Amino acid sequence: MTTAEAKSVSIVVNDETYDLMLDPRRLLSDVLREDLHLTGTHVGCEHGVCGACTILIDGRPARACLTFAVQMEGHEVTTIEAVSDGAELTPLQQALHQEHGLQCGFCTAGIIMTFEAYLQENPDPSEAEIRDVLSGNLCRCTGYQNIVSAVSKAAAVMRERGRE
Amino acid sequence: MTGDTTFSHIGKPLLRREDRRFLTGRGRYLDDIVLPGTLHVCFVRSPHAHARIIGIDAEEARALPGVIGVFTGRDLAEWTAPLRLAPPIEGLHPVEMTTLPIHKVRFHGDPVACVVAADRYIAEDAAELVSVDYEVLDAVVSADAALSQGAVLVDDSLPDNLVSHQSFSSGDVAARRAEADRTVEAKFQLHRHTHVPLETRGCMADWDAGREHLTMHIGTQVPHPLRSQLAARLRLEETAVTVISPDVGGGFGQKIALYREELTVAALSRHLRRPVRWREDRLENLTSASHARETLCRTRTSVRADGRILGLELELTEDFGAYCFYPANYMARVIAMILTGPYRISDYAFDVKVVLTNKCGNGPMRAPMAITSWVMDGTIDAVARELGLDPLEVRRINALRQQDLPFTMPTGEVLEDVTPLETLEAAAKAIDVEDFRARQAQAREQGRYLGLGICTVVESTTYGSEFYKAAGIPGSGHEAAWVRIEPSGAVNASVGLMGTGQGYETPLAQAVAEGLGVPPEVVKVHMGNTDIAPYGMGSRGGRGATAGGGTLFLCAQKAQKHVLEIAVGMLNLNDARGLRLKDGIVERMIDGAWVDTGISLADVARRAYLDPTALPEGVSPGLDISYTYDPPPMTYSNATHVCEVEVEADTGRVSIARYIVAEDCGTVLNPLVVRGQQQGAVAMGLSGALFEEVVYDESGQNLTATLADYLVATSCELPSIEIIEMNTPNKRTPAGIKGMAEGGIMGAIGSIANAVNDALEPFGVALEKLPLTPQSLRALMREKDQVTETVTEVRTGKE
Numbered sequence: 001m002t003t004a005e006a007k008s009v010s011i012v013v014n015d016e017t018y019d020l021m022l023d024p025r026r027l028l029s030d031v032l033r034e035d036l037h038l039t040g041t042h043v044g045c046e047h048g049v050c051g052a053c054t055i056l057i058d059g060r061p062a063r064a065c066l067t068f069a070v071q072m073e074g075h076e077v078t079t080i081e082a083v084s085d086g087a088e089l090t091p092l093q094q095a096l097h098q099e100h101g102l103q104c105g106f107c108t109a110g111i112i113m114t115f116e117a118y119l120q121e122n123p124d125p126s127e128a129e130i131r132d133v134l135s136g137n138l139c140r141c142t143g144y145q146n147i148v149s150a151v152s153k154a155a156a157v158m159r160e161r162g163r164e
Numbered sequence: 165m166t167g168d169t170t171f172s173h174i175g176k177p178l179l180r181r182e183d184r185r186f187l188t189g190r191g192r193y194l195d196d197i198v199l200p201g202t203l204h205v206c207f208v209r210s211p212h213a214h215a216r217i218i219g220i221d222a223e224e225a226r227a228l229p230g231v232i233g234v235f236t237g238r239d240l241a242e243w244t245a246p247l248r249l250a251p252p253i254e255g256l257h258p259v260e261m262t263t264l265p266i267h268k269v270r271f272h273g274d275p276v277a278c279v280v281a282a283d284r285y286i287a288e289d290a291a292e293l294v295s296v297d298y299e300v301l302d303a304v305v306s307a308d309a310a311l312s313q314g315a316v317l318v319d320d321s322l323p324d325n326l327v328s329h330q331s332f333s334s335g336d337v338a339a340r341r342a343e344a345d346r347t348v349e350a351k352f353q354l355h356r357h358t359h360v361p362l363e364t365r366g367c368m369a370d371w372d373a374g375r376e377h378l379t380m381h382i383g384t385q386v387p388h389p390l391r392s393q394l395a396a397r398l399r400l401e402e403t404a405v406t407v408i409s410p411d412v413g414g415g416f417g418q419k420i421a422l423y424r425e426e427l428t429v430a431a432l433s434r435h436l437r438r439p440v441r442w443r444e445d446r447l448e449n450l451t452s453a454s455h456a457r458e459t460l461c462r463t464r465t466s467v468r469a470d471g472r473i474l475g476l477e478l479e480l481t482e483d484f485g486a487y488c489f490y491p492a493n494y495m496a497r498v499i500a501m502i503l504t505g506p507y508r509i510s511d512y513a514f515d516v517k518v519v520l521t522n523k524c525g526n527g528p529m530r531a532p533m534a535i536t537s538w539v540m541d542g543t544i545d546a547v548a549r550e551l552g553l554d555p556l557e558v559r560r561i562n563a564l565r566q567q568d569l570p571f572t573m574p575t576g577e578v579l580e581d582v583t584p585l586e587t588l589e590a591a592a593k594a595i596d597v598e599d600f601r602a603r604q605a606q607a608r609e610q611g612r613y614l615g616l617g618i619c620t621v622v623e624s625t626t627y628g629s630e631f632y633k634a635a636g637i638p639g640s641g642h643e644a645a646w647v648r649i650e651p652s653g654a655v656n657a658s659v660g661l662m663g664t665g666q667g668y669e670t671p672l673a674q675a676v677a678e679g680l681g682v683p684p685e686v687v688k689v690h691m692g693n694t695d696i697a698p699y700g701m702g703s704r705g706g707r708g709a710t711a712g713g714g715t716l717f718l719c720a721q722k723a724q725k726h727v728l729e730i731a732v733g734m735l736n737l738n739d740a741r742g743l744r745l746k747d748g749i750v751e752r753m754i755d756g757a758w759v760d761t762g763i764s765l766a767d768v769a770r771r772a773y774l775d776p777t778a779l780p781e782g783v784s785p786g787l788d789i790s791y792t793y794d795p796p797p798m799t800y801s802n803a804t805h806v807c808e809v810e811v812e813a814d815t816g817r818v819s820i821a822r823y824i825v826a827e828d829c830g831t832v833l834n835p836l837v838v839r840g841q842q843q844g845a846v847a848m849g850l851s852g853a854l855f856e857e858v859v860y861d862e863s864g865q866n867l868t869a870t871l872a873d874y875l876v877a878t879s880c881e882l883p884s885i886e887i888i889e890m891n892t893p894n895k896r897t898p899a900g901i902k903g904m905a906e907g908g909i910m911g912a913i914g915s916i917a918n919a920v921n922d923a924l925e926p927f928g929v930a931l932e933k934l935p936l937t938p939q940s941l942r943a944l945m946r947e948k949d950q951v952t953e954t955v956t957e958v959r960t961g962k963e
């Protein structure tokens with residue numbers, strides 16, 4: 001119940017190293033948002049179901065709300081802020097824009113993190129595979145249809161670029 | 165089929181402006197806004213459905229380092245006014261509630277105390293240390309129990325739990341019953357839902373003690389009505405409150421009311437003279453924010469042998485939960501009012517009861533009238549079943565035709581510029597009903613059960629002030645806008661709407677661009693800040709396009725007129741005849757062709773602001789135009805949904821093979837955004853019909869407090885939706901806009917329920933209840949299995 005002693009932790013987020021003193025119970029999602037001001041990672045349920053807080057740990061998707069920040073010592077975290085430099089959108093971001101694959105935008109970062117990682121290893125997914133992977137992220141606005149077509153389109157663009 | 169082609173900007177599928185910030189993680193939602201020195205709250209909530217509060221001991225909590233204070237209903241009663249709802253509606257009891265409960269709690273999750281601390285972690289720790297002494301009371305957990313003799317009172321100030329009761333009759337339903345070939349009875353039970361916006365509720369109140377001014381940061385659909393509420397409940401002038409809504413992660417009707425938690429946070433900011441914030445967690449959102457639906461409808465239909473409906477009677481009971489944040493008849497009334505929708509029915513009667521129970525209070529959820537089309541088209545299917553007729557033919561024989569329009573519904577509502585028979589035919593053609601019946605017959609021979617469901621929707625979209633007046637509800641349906649052309653020629657605009665994800669920024673800029681005569685890119689629409697936006701009624705129902713877009717369009721037209729008056733002087737003309745603004749350039753009609761005058765909007769703006777003495781006589785300086793507009797009493801869109809399903813007999817699993825919507829929502833501002841709304845609405849309707857359900861046990865404990873229990877459909881369960889666009893403009897609205905975005909829910913619930921019934925036809929059963937879970941469908945089929953087994957036993961015996 002009472003606060004345990006703060007621990008010194010060194011975390012790499014988006015290629016930058018942060019040395020932090022953290023209460024061990026603080027969630028990674030809270031530390032990213034409150035201490036590092038990376039507010040693109042959203043918290044939708046805090047029990048690992050909705051997927052809004054999905055980030056990458058060592059390149060693999062994970063729930064920031066189910067991770068304690070102190071566990072990240074020695075790991076590399078990537079958040080939505082590092083996906084594109086803001087000037088040019090990635091093929092996935094661009095496809096989500098063109099296909100109207102987002103409405104309120106609250107779930108969007110988690111979906112992008114999930115598929116930026118997935119498409120690296122699965123360049124040519126079927127619709128059923130996309131839907132299967134997407135089922136870990138809840139979206140209450142779109143009905144998923146346009147997200148699915150956006151992922152498919154992004155995969156095609158990325159394959160094309162890979163060939164060039 | 166793409167609507168009026170005379171528009172330059174309305175109707176273009178422009179990509180959304182807000183996307184870029186959301187795609188790069190740079191949206192700004194409530195929790196992303198930080199003020200130094202902000203305190204955090206956590207609410208202590210009732211573990212009981214119904215109990216007296218005997219005492220609250222917060223000493224241990226207050227002693228925890230980092231805790232600022234613990235506050236209860238008694239504290240809040242000193243700082244705030246209670247909410248009294250007493251609209252003059254016959255059969256509706258006035259009700260009143262304090263900001264936090266003082267004497268008793270009325271549902272599992274009711275807030276009893278509020279802890280304020282330095283951070284959220286400490287606030288949650290302290291909340292667990294608050295000890296509340298309760299005397300547990302019997303809980304009322306169903307509408308039947310609420311209405312039973314001697315039921316415990318949910319609200320002690322009322323004579324019974326029947327908080328609202330209205331009856332209505334038009335024509336002579338008894339006479340129609342007497343002359344009918346058959347009367348058909350049907351029952352429809354829609355379960356309890358909740359909204360589940362991905363971003364839960366929350367707010368940050370910032371009291372400026374020096375200016376004595378409250379700034380409330382809150383994701384809301386209705387900034388100005390919320391400001392009025394906040395000011396009144398805090399006993400402040402409306403000049404002393406600013407509401408600012410940042411980006412909002414979904415609303416669906418849950419972010420309209422001023423909730424008790426939000427008022428508490430505002431009052432605490434003023435009391436403590438510090439910014440105070442609250443972020444609801446998901447458990448609170450599922451159990452304590454707002455629920456919806458849980459409506460039981462029974463219909464009795466008098467029909468001729470050919471399926472023509474002579475008379476219709478409706479009995480409706482809604483389980484409203486424990487508290488009224490809205491007049492209790494608010495949602496149920498609309499269902500009863502528009503039930504007959506797509507059909508030529510003149511003899512109609514309803515009896516509508518709304519009851520209080522020990523559950524979280526109901527509110528409007530995307531399609532407050534969600535059950536309507538299921539009840540009506542489910543009734544049509546019941547008629548077809550009883551009479552052995554083709555359900556499509558029963559629809560055709562009753563459908564409103566163009567020659568019937570304008571059609572006054574028995575409740576007095578007027579339908580015009582709607583096309584229910586046309587959408588029905590378009591959808592039926594697209595799915596090829598004949599082909600489906602052949603496939604269905606073939607599949608049945610192989611023990612597979614396919615079903616086709618049809619549901620035609622007439623959706624009430626824009627509620628004008630005359631509607632509210634007729635309904636006896638205080639309030640307005642008008643909307644307000646301003647358009648300002650700045651000295652550089654840049655165009656700012658504002659309206660009282662507030663989006664929660666719809667994507668207003670682009671379509672509303674298109675409406676302004678169309679009215680003013682500029683490219684949409686130069687227009688920026690500002691929403692959500694009550695000091696900037698004009699007082700409008702916000703976003704609810706399907707009013708955004710007609711009320712918001714329509715007002716902006718009219719305001720921009722007025723602005724164009726002003727611009728051209730100035731151009732008249734610059735061109736040394738007598739009047740503005742033969743002038744127009746097009747793509748930001750003043751053009752003049754010369755010999756039947758539009759010719760560039762060489763004067764741009766920026767030139768006009770420069771003169772208006774920087775050289776006003778050169779303006780024509782009587783033209784005022786600047787380019788600052790305001791406009792208010794009250795839409796017709798009601799606008800209607802219509803659609804027909806068809807859904808093909810397969811029900812697995814062994815498991816009760818429902819899979820959707822195909823889903824088609826033919827929808828006529830008039831002129832659309834931006835078809836891309838409209839399609840997104842259509843898909844999203846159908847998805848939400850299907851998710852609710854198949855999976856979602858708020859479950860209370862017999863003692864009133866909410867059993868669905870996580871997203872692993874309250875199931876929202878994922879990408880694996882939802883189909884792709886095919887849309888057939890139809891665009892019959894409304895003759896009474898600006899640009900012919902009708903509005904949409906809720907009808908998809910109505911049609912989805914009706915079409916999937918009807919489709920599953922069609923699939924189950926060989927079992928000789930018809931469902932009366934949602935959700936369509938595997939368990940409930942297996943239970944239905946087992947009834948038939950038992951019959952079959954008995955038959956088999958008898959047969960075996962004979963052998």
